[in-house]
Amino acid sequence: MTMPPRLRKFMLAVHVSSSVGLLGAVAGFLALAIAGLTSEDAGIVRAAYPAMEVTAWCVIVPLALAALLVGLVESLGTRWGLFRHYWVLAKLLLTVLAVIVLLLQMQVIGLVADAAAETTLSRDDLREARMALVAHAAGGLLVLLVPAALSVYKPRGRTRYGRRKLVKPVGPQLPRSSTSSP
């Protein structure tokens, strides 16, 4: 089933906005994680981790889920499909991985945020968990840059399923448009 062009454009706008917004939010989260880990100012350390928790719950998690769900709907609603092209499949797998790691990290984020809000963390307090937040944010940022690049370059390659679908085409071709990707 393919979506009407206007709906497809709208879904694409939501998908691009949520994905790019997610990248920016994770970059901000990383900046706070680095500040919380390295700052000598107790006030900055005390503020950074609760701010990270709010950012994660109110911005990063919603945007990540929106990017994933809208991407799913968009790919299934266009001729690109979800399993026909390797680059679409790679985007799906990377986004699912990022969401899983994000949700697993939420417990650590909450733990450090609670500790930072109610006590004065010294440089060594929760050192491993705080370093893990920096590492996971940096890794997440790198992982999220890959789907962004895949969306722009759209490297060639159909999956076996996609090649089978190509043998028996259904319906008219999509109009040439740079905005038709999932």
Place this chain on the structure above:
Amino acid sequence: MADSPADNGNDSGTPRWVKTSAIVTGVLVVAVVAMMLSGHHGPGRHAISSLPADAPGANKSAKGGE
């Protein structure tokens, strides 16, 4: 730039970028699994060993939060 599925249609077999990415991903997965099995990675391993005793995180950890 390939803008539509039709532009990507003349390929047969698995492209090199897919094979390379699969190898790199496999190596990373093995490395992460090895780290998890050795206790050096994973969401539940950030023990609150260096947390001040009166910190809320320490209480959570003691209650089995980790």
